[in-house]
Amino acid sequence: MxxxxxxxxxxxxxxxxxxxxxxxxxxxxxxxxxxxxxxxxxxxxxxxxAIYTTTHEHIWALILSAVRHIVQEDRNIKSFNPLWQTAIPASLKGKTLGLIGLGKLGTPVAEIARAFGMRILAWSPNLTPARAAEIPGVTYSPSKAHLLSNSDIVSLHLVLSPITYHIIAEDDLALLKPTAYLINTSRGPLIDEDALIKVLKKNKIAGAALDTFDIEPLPLDHPFRSLGDKVTLSPHNAYVxxxxxxxxxxxxxxxxxxxxxxxxxxxxx
Structure with missing residues (x-):
């Protein structure tokens, strides 16, 4: 089970x-x-x-799919859309990846980010500057607000607990850049789903990529299923x-x- x-x-x-x-x-x-x-x-x-290896591979698959609009362009081509190159992708080199959590998943994600030439910020409720300094290329963020407002991509790597439930709430989402992407492969309830849906519908951020949800399997009438290219979804199979x-x-x-x-x-x- x-x-x-x-x-x-x-x-x-x-x-x-x-x-x-x-x-x-x-x-x-x-x-x-x-x-x-x-x-x-x-x-x-x-x-x-090797579940952590599988998961951080999937994390990067989601990041690249989102910022390069892979799913959108694949669908356009296969649907015989006469328009060619319907979206302008973002590049990663020189961008800032914000990691909320720097443990068994956050650390290898940071290592791959370095290969892309990205800057890396890290924060969590328990992360210390000394621990962040142990990971090459990682800069400790003094607060969640600092990380959210300075990151181009934010990826969550926390266990779900009373402390981390809705750690990304409506006020937090408001701090993200309009060009930012939010990635979650940890647990759905880390994010206030209703607040994220509102933000995506209003185009307040560039997009999101999600592997986990409040309710799984995702209900057929869930709003995430109707957000089109604003969100990239996978069925909680990052570990698979x-x-x-x-x-x-x-x-x-x-x-x-x-x-x-x-x-x-x-x-x-």
């Missing part, structure tokens, strides 16, 4: 025969693990493997690859076999 298949306390109470859950990944906030433990339900997970799936499913089978043998492995507390 994944986080989108939730097992809250209310559901666990209705499953008196449930004894074991195995989830892909070492973290799953869709499971009420405290309640599961109180019911004697064992929860096992898997390793991430053949190699990752093989690892996840192999370890899931191992988890089930170990539980049936009475010796659970990769137990999530």
């Amino acid at each position: 994944r986080e989108r298949t939730r097992f809250p306390a209310s559901l666990l109470e209705r499953l008196p025969n449930l004894k074991f859950l195995t989830t892909t990944g070492p973290i799953n906030r869709g499971i009420d693990r405290i309640h599961a433990k109180s019911k004697g339900i064992v929860v096992s997970g898997t390793d991430w493997g 690859s053949h190699d990752i799936f093989k690892l996840l499913w192999d370890q899931t089978v191992e988890n089930i076999a170990a539980y049936l043998e009475g010796e659970p492995i990769r137990h999530l507390e």
